[in-house]
Amino acid sequence: MDLQSLLQALEATALATTIRESDIAFPALESVHVIGIALVFGSIAVVDLRLLGISAHRRSALRLIHELLPFTWAAFVTCVITGSLMFAANATTYAQNPMFLWKMGMLVLAGLNMAVFHLGAFRRISEWDTALPPPGAARFAGVSSMALWVSVVFLGRWIAFV
């Protein structure tokens, strides 16, 4: 099956059809998606600002990351679920939307950026945990993360405008 047929088949499923034809399903999914976005970006921003040397509500960067990451993950999963359902309802249309495709690309980059941080500067966090300012690698991770997630938000909003 080629991609186009797959997307059409996805759109034709009972679930996707119900969402597409319902008056309240899409607004409800969008609303939950926005709440998820707010928590993803909000929690990531607190950590990223800490990586830039702007302290949050505690001194230790490690403890901050540990206590906020569960929220980030739960919110991100919520966004993936709501996003997937919205995508399914109009799969063929979204797959051709450049803003949507760029947004997906940015999400991949954001994930890669996080992985680089976790395998790099984060491994040595005991050396800079309560130090301000943090080391260059941590600061770079903070800036790049903020830039990538801000792009994700902008691209996500622009989907509806192209």
Place this chain on the structure above:
Amino acid sequence: MSSLPVIDWLYATPVSSGIRDLLWVVPTVQSVHILAIAVIFGSAVISDLRLAGVFATDESVRGVVRRYYPWMRAALLLLLGTGVIMAVGEPDRVLVNSVFWLKMGLVVLAFSMAWRVRRPYLRPLATSHGTEPQPVRAFAWLSIALWCVVIICGRWIAYAI
């Protein structure tokens, strides 16, 4: 669709036309609005969960509340600013919309409540408790729920036209 004179007047102003004619303005302003939502909601959730006694309990309530309140206030100003731009640009979409006015009422309620609950901790000499007294904890959870309803109303504006 209604056309109150003030809306027609506003719609015809150069500012309003400019916002609509420059196609990048509305989506960009909306995106900034969403980022500010993330700041206010994230700050509210963190400080409300501390007030409720379920998050960062090793840090003082006073410290957590004082850390995030300025961000909530700054985000609110940015939300109002971007909101005004959106209302000026599309007054016909927003100003006769009952969901929009419901949202405005809930924003006033949510922020007044948030400020009222935080006020004791924002004063120079704040008392600290082992656990915050009950009204405070209940209001903290209510606050989180209210902000969620505000967000839902925000999205629903587009569907109530």
